[in-house]
Amino acid sequence: MNASNFVEGVDFSMYLILSISVFFLVGITVVMIYFLFRYSKKNNPVATNIPHNTYLEIVWTVIPTILVLIMFWYGWTGYRPMLTAPDDAMEIDAIGQMWKWTFKYPDGKTVDSLVIPLDKPVKLNLISKDVLHSLFIPAFRVKQDVVPGKDYMMWFTGQKLGTYDILCAEYCGQLHSYMLSTVSVVEQDDFDSWLVSSPDTSNEHVGLTLLKNNACLSCHTRDGSRLVGPSFKDLIGRNETIIKDGEKLDIVVDKQYIINKIKNPKISGVDGYQSGLMTSYEDILSDEDIDNIIEYISTLK
Amino acid sequence: MTDSSMSQPSYLNIKKGLFSWIFTLDHKRIGLLYLYSVGAFFLVGAALGVLMRLELLNPGGDLIEAQTYNQVFTLHGVIMIFLFIIPSIPAVFGNFFLPIMLGTDDVAFPRLNLMSWWLYVIGALFALSTLVFGDGPADTGWTFYAPYSVKTGTNVSMSVLAAFILGFSSILTGLNFIVTIHRLRAPGMGFNQMPLFSWALYATSWIQLLATPIIGITLLMIVAERMLGIGLFDPSIGGDPILYQHLFWIYSHPAVYIMALPAMGIVSEIIPTFAQRTIFGYKAIAYSSMAIAFVGYFVWGHHMFTSGMSGPAAYIFSILTFFVAIPTSIKVFNWLATMYKGSISIEVPLLYAVGFIFNFLIGGLTGLVNGALAADVHLHDTYFVVGHFHYVMFGGTGFAFFGALHYWFPKIWGKMYNKLVANVAFAIIFIGFNTLYFPMLILGIMGMPRRYYDYLPEFHSLNQISTYGSWILVSGLLLMIYNLIRGYFNGTKTTDNPWNGITLEWQTKSPPPLHNFDKAPELVKGGPYNYPNAIDGSH
Numbered sequence: 051m052n053a054s055n056f057v058e059g060v061d062f063s064m065y066l067i068l069s070i071s072v073f074f075l076v077g078i079t080v081v082m083i084y085f086l087f088r089y090s091k092k093n094n095p096v097a098t099n100i101p102h103n104t105y106l107e108i109v110w111t112v113i114p115t116i117l118v119l120i121m122f123w124y125g126w127t128g129y130r131p132m133l134t135a136p137d138d139a140m141e142i143d144a145i146g147q148m149w150k151w152t153f154k155y156p157d158g159k160t161v162d163s164l165v166i167p168l169d170k171p172v173k174l175n176l177i178s179k180d181v182l183h184s185l186f187i188p189a190f191r192v193k194q195d196v197v198p199g200k201d202y203m204m205w206f207t208g209q210k211l212g213t214y215d216i217l218c219a220e221y222c223g224q225l226h227s228y229m230l231s232t233v234s235v236v237e238q239d240d241f242d243s244w245l246v247s248s249p250d251t252s253n254e255h256v257g258l259t260l261l262k263n264n265a266c267l268s269c270h271t272r273d274g275s276r277l278v279g280p281s282f283k284d285l286i287g288r289n290e291t292i293i294k295d296g297e298k299l300d301i302v303v304d305k306q307y308i309i310n311k312i313k314n315p316k317i318s319g320v321d322g323y324q325s326g327l328m329t330s331y332e333d334i335l336s337d338e339d340i341d342n343i344i345e346y347i348s349t350l351k
Numbered sequence: 352m353t354d355s356s357m358s359q360p361s362y363l364n365i366k367k368g369l370f371s372w373i374f375t376l377d378h379k380r381i382g383l384l385y386l387y388s389v390g391a392f393f394l395v396g397a398a399l400g401v402l403m404r405l406e407l408l409n410p411g412g413d414l415i416e417a418q419t420y421n422q423v424f425t426l427h428g429v430i431m432i433f434l435f436i437i438p439s440i441p442a443v444f445g446n447f448f449l450p451i452m453l454g455t456d457d458v459a460f461p462r463l464n465l466m467s468w469w470l471y472v473i474g475a476l477f478a479l480s481t482l483v484f485g486d487g488p489a490d491t492g493w494t495f496y497a498p499y500s501v502k503t504g505t506n507v508s509m510s511v512l513a514a515f516i517l518g519f520s521s522i523l524t525g526l527n528f529i530v531t532i533h534r535l536r537a538p539g540m541g542f543n544q545m546p547l548f549s550w551a552l553y554a555t556s557w558i559q560l561l562a563t564p565i566i567g568i569t570l571l572m573i574v575a576e577r578m579l580g581i582g583l584f585d586p587s588i589g590g591d592p593i594l595y596q597h598l599f600w601i602y603s604h605p606a607v608y609i610m611a612l613p614a615m616g617i618v619s620e621i622i623p624t625f626a627q628r629t630i631f632g633y634k635a636i637a638y639s640s641m642a643i644a645f646v647g648y649f650v651w652g653h654h655m656f657t658s659g660m661s662g663p664a665a666y667i668f669s670i671l672t673f674f675v676a677i678p679t680s681i682k683v684f685n686w687l688a689t690m691y692k693g694s695i696s697i698e699v700p701l702l703y704a705v706g707f708i709f710n711f712l713i714g715g716l717t718g719l720v721n722g723a724l725a726a727d728v729h730l731h732d733t734y735f736v737v738g739h740f741h742y743v744m745f746g747g748t749g750f751a752f753f754g755a756l757h758y759w760f761p762k763i764w765g766k767m768y769n770k771l772v773a774n775v776a777f778a779i780i781f782i783g784f785n786t787l788y789f790p791m792l793i794l795g796i797m798g799m800p801r802r803y804y805d806y807l808p809e810f811h812s813l814n815q816i817s818t819y820g821s822w823i824l825v826s827g828l829l830l831m832i833y834n835l836i837r838g839y840f841n842g843t844k845t846t847d848n849p850w851n852g853i854t855l856e857w858q859t860k861s862p863p864p865l866h867n868f869d870k871a872p873e874l875v876k877g878g879p880y881n882y883p884n885a886i887d888g889s890h
């Protein structure tokens with residue numbers, strides 16, 4: 051059994067064309083090398099001017115035309131089913147943001163790695179919060195760009211139990227190659243019980259959960275080390291140089307500054323860090339969420 | 352011009368000094384200015400390529416930072432595309448040889464020609480200035496895809512302006528060649544008496560003239576968006592990122608033919624000369640260049656099959672893409688048929704032409720895989736694509752460029768390089784090239800995405816082989832360059848026509864005089880490649 055319902059169509063078109071290609075590559079190379087020796091100056095001291103040959107030229111126009119039409123056809127038939135998802139497909143939101151995938155199930159369950167039931171069509175609604183990403187599952191032979199501002203979708207049916215890689219295939223900045231996740235195909239029963247279970251976050255600070263779910267931690271660390279943005283450790287009370295309207299300003303970080311940064315990161319930049327990368331969380335985080343985040347950050351000493 | 356006893360000094364000796372070069376109006380000297388600048392950037396680009404391969408030798412970021420890696424592949428792409436491959440064959444060999452092959456004394460607009468070289472230099476300086484000014488070189492990839500290119504803090508505006516200026520350089524060269532071909536052919540030389548290299552340049556020039564303005568305006572739109580906040584491509588300020596992709600590829604796909612067609616022209620020159628017989632299917636080769644240039648305008652969408660394209664659009668772009676393959680395959684069959692019943696001398700230029708055909712076949716055939724919708728969904732933006740375009744641009748055009756250099760070297764400088772060393776260098780380059788790029792095709796099929804600073808463990812061994820290949824390749828390149836430089840200083844003097852070629856450049860002296868010919872060249876009867884000593888095989 052193939053890992054997904056699309057493997058057959060994609061592999062057939064790919065290996066069909068690759069086989070025809072190998073045939074022509076080997077054939078032409080062998081003939082070329084044969085000619086180089088058969089008609090070398092030594093073996094054939096006097097050349098013959100053959101300007102053209104209508105019959106041959108027709109043959110080598112018609113045959114490639116037929117072949118490419120066949121190649122086109124299998125490419126199309128393998129691709130067409132990807133365009134429309136079946137009506138009974140289970141819908142899951144797949145959210146891409148620098149540099150993390152998040153999956154949101156209809157009942158609100160939100161996770162970092164996708165879990166899907168065996169033999170059931172799944173439709174992913176693709177949402178990007180910042181730049182282009184592309185959700186790529188090599189084992190399933192599916193890929194679709196995730197474009198901000200567009201409602202794109204992709205669908206597939208997992209046909210073999212197991213866990214497969216999810217990669218980001220569209221360049222999205224510094225940590226593009228680390229924007230990884232997995233999809234696990236499980237039995238329907240296991241899926242059902244997984245769906246109702248909730249991860250044990252009881253002894254985790256709400257602020258931390260928010261930082262995790264909103265991908266803040268793919269740019270900011272909690273241990274003082276530098277990633278794409280400044281670390282959250284010792285943030286409150288830190289003396290820092292910011293850049294506002296092109297001018298450098300020395301400030302002491304306080305709660306209000308952090309609230310402003312989260313709601314509208316573009317108002318100022320931090321000296322030594324690339325500006326423009328962090329997007330606004332104004333519509334995503336409530337004031338209460340932001341309070342929780344700040345409360346958590348102030349524990350990072 | 353008419354008195355043959357009064358021969359002029361060669362273009363190399365007529366004047367000396369730096370200014371006699373950088374302000375020259377002689378198309379041959381301008382060709383050489385381009386050769387040196389393009390060659391220098393090739394070396395810079397290759398060094399960046401080797402640096403990336405070193406980083407990818409093992410998984411885990413161990414050599415450079417992720418951010419640096421992203422800037423390196425962007426700079427590598429920008430240099431190789433805009434500063435090396437697009438100007439390579441047209442601006443170097445087109446400038447030097449087009450007027451001579453047409454039997455005339457210069458291009459139509461020599462001053463414009465000099466200006467396009469200067470624009471090239473200014474554009475190059477802009478591109479390099481990002482290394483020192485602003486927040487570092489762009490980290491967007493050479494495609495500058497929005498909205499990342501609008502958001503990133505790196506110096507995208509400068510890189511984009513560089514590409515804008517380089518575009519003008521390319522437009523002016525194209526314009527110059529079109530007028531030269533229409534107006535300055537030797538008396539009696541009809542379009543169908545032109546060498547195939549001129550035909551290839553003719554088709555290329557139209558693309559340069561008509562397609563380049565589109566990328567120019569698109570790139571300016573990026574600058575406007577970054578600096579003035581006009582919402583064109585970034586959805587968070589009301590733009591559409593897919594629009595950017597369309598505009599970008601409307602130029603950049605035809606640009607692929609700016610890279611490929613001149614190379615095909617070179618191969619169509621080299622093969623008849625070393626087979627000492629006429630080209631097979633002159634008209635098929637000439638007109639298929641025009642067909643490729645034309646159909647090439649309508650296939651840009653094949654770069655966007657996973658960008659969210661409607662079914663009918665995907666269908667049409669895919670089928671048109673397959674149609675471009677037909678004129679291309681016809682050319683390959685014609686080259687093959689030109690070897691049939693030839694009297695072949697296996698010299699270095701021919702080896703590069705044969706290497707071109709082999710690599711270009713792999714490049715073209717892997718392109719078919721990408722053109723098939725289902726297969727492309729899996730392969731798009733993976734290393735399969737990186738392998739594919741290096742096979743086309745480097746294995747194809749790059750090899751043709753080296754072939755042309757070895758073919759015309761004795762004509763340009765009147766001296767010959769060491770042929771044995773040149774053969775050895777070719778062999779090393781060929782082996783290194785394939786060791787470097789073939790594994791990438793397999794990596795792509797396995798699912799390794801491109802522009803990856805780090806990769807999963809299952810991709811390790813093929814990445815290692817690829818990196819070893821880059822070392823082999825570079826040793827071959829260095830040997831080739833050393834041999835050519837040695838040939839320039841110490842090479843043996845050659846005759847005017849060491850390969851027994853028949854196109855007009857072989858009728859003049861090596862190196863040619865300032866006005867190209869001491870006496871008007873004689874056109875070959877019965878077509879530009881009609882070797883008089885060969886048996887007549889036209890039935």
Ligand code: HEM
Nearest residue numbers: 397400401403424428431436492493744745801802803821
């Ligand atoms: C020494 C020779 C070369 C080496 C080792 C090399 C290596 C590479 C590698 C490893 C990448 C992939 C980077 C990534 O996706 O992470 C790459 C990208 C690229 N190379 Fe090369 N390359 C070489 C020569 C060339 C030449 C001659 C050309 C063009 C004529 C070229 C054009 C490009 C382009 C356009 C890209 C894409 C950059 C991007 O993704 O924005 N390369 N090269």
Ligand SMILES: [Cu+2]
Nearest residue numbers: 218220222226
């Ligand atoms: Cu990405």
Ligand SMILES: [Cu+2]
Nearest residue numbers: 604607651654
């Ligand atoms: Cu294209």
